[in-house]
Amino acid sequence: MTGTVAPGVPATMRAVVYPAAGPLSASDAFVDAQLAVPEPGPHDLLVRVEAVSVNPVDVKRRASATPPEGGGVLGYDAAGTVVAVGEAVELFAVGDEVFYAGSVVRQGTDAEYHAVDERIVGRKPRTLSFAEAAALPLTSITAWEGLVDQLGLGRDSRGTLLVLGAAGGVGSMVVQLAKTITGARVVATASRPETVSWVRGLGADHVVDHSGDLAAELAEVAPEGVDWVFSTQRTRENLELFVEVLKPFGRIVAIDDPTGLDVGALKPKALSFSWEYMFARSTFGTADRIEQHRLLDSVAELVDSGAVRSTVTRVITPIDAAGLAEAHGIVESGRSIGKVVLSRS
Incomplete structure (x- = not known):
């Protein structure tokens, strides 16, 4: 890896993949897997993911989007700690706690580590746990x-x-x-x-x-x-x-x-x-995508001031195939309130 890397970042990681598009009732709707830790690009952060949340977009893509060979990793919302930064990163440093909503054109967050463009990442609200923070990015944006x-x-x-x-x-x-x-x-x-x-x-x-x-x-x-x-x-x-x-x-x-x-x-x-489609900026790499970084930092300030609160109503542990299947079922029911989060611990 180029840039700055925290000690102890492994070569492989635990992740959850979906082998094929289809219903949640399939026996292999989600599978626990071991994958290579992603290599961060020049503007990327490598984040150790502590919590993720499930959104309707996760459910839709699992049901209808054909994954790459070997299975795809879903997940967009995440909160975690920066463990490596690309050589062009300016906004964050190793050790920073962050939250963000990722991109539909890159590998998802349902994994132990995740690479994300720093320009769509915000600083995690200081007053929230990782699980509470993971409920916020996609819906806030x-x-x-x-x-x-x-x-x-x-x-x-x-x-x-x-x-x-x-x-x-x-x-x-x-x-x-x-x-x-x-x-x-x-x-x-x-x-x-x-x-x-x-x-x-x-x-x-x-x-x-x-x-x-x-x-x-x-x-x-x-x-x-x-x-x-x-x-x-x-x-x-x-x-x-x-x-x-x-x-x-x-x-x-x-x-x-x-x-x-x-x-x-x-x-x-x-x-x-x-x-409104919050992935438009990250999908097309728009020149103003840093607005999502600024937006998330503003949301964090509102949370820390007490003006806005986390919308998490259910936390499932750990982040694995069984937990993701449970969370997708809750969201797919159409009767969930607030957000369902999966936490590493």
Whole structure:
């Protein structure tokens, strides 16, 4: 390895691979394996991974993305300690504790060691454990970019934000960040007593039930309509509702994968629609990808100040094939609250 390397970094590591795309019910959906420790590039950190979390993107890729020969390593969220740095690294040093969301075009984090571009890495919140920190990166980046870059919200924004699926991983961070980095009033959706309680605890101004007559419930808490929509789920099914409840010139940002989406109905109100995909910067190596480093450092400051909290609700140990299968099952159920994390210890 070039650059600076901590003593004791081995040549091989424990990892969890998925041999083929398919259902979680397959006997070999995940397999424990021994792989070579990745070689960090010039701008890379080599991180000893202490905790990871599972997101819907992990579930989707395990089910449908053909892995490379020999099996693929999934996982994007991670928290751990830097054990080596590439020769061009400027932001971090060996021994730093970090958290980040990785890249879909590189080997994943479900392993003992992981190489990641320093420009998409943040300093781990000092007040959180590795497990608590691992719950935050992907959802924080998605929420922040959706609110700020796509919806254009800031501290001076005044109006009503509707958050669909607010008890999930991303929704939980959208609610918290909307209340801390924007001036929006937050109306969140949830459908079960436990999810309603969770969302209220995150700071939502109002909670409405997305399993019933959502338009009628919205009319009670926002009779004048809403200004922005952050849709984490069922965007195609709810598009007609969005058109109905949004004020003219309102904005929608979505993160799910709807098919057959017809946005023509948005034109009469001059509504705007955009996608948020937090892997766009890392996938295409954009010149501004260091913004994700800055964003995560800002989230860490918010956490350490007490303004934002971790959304972990379940910790599974250790990081192995059986644990990943359990975590994927929880996320795949569609009924999980907050985030599921796997911790080395």
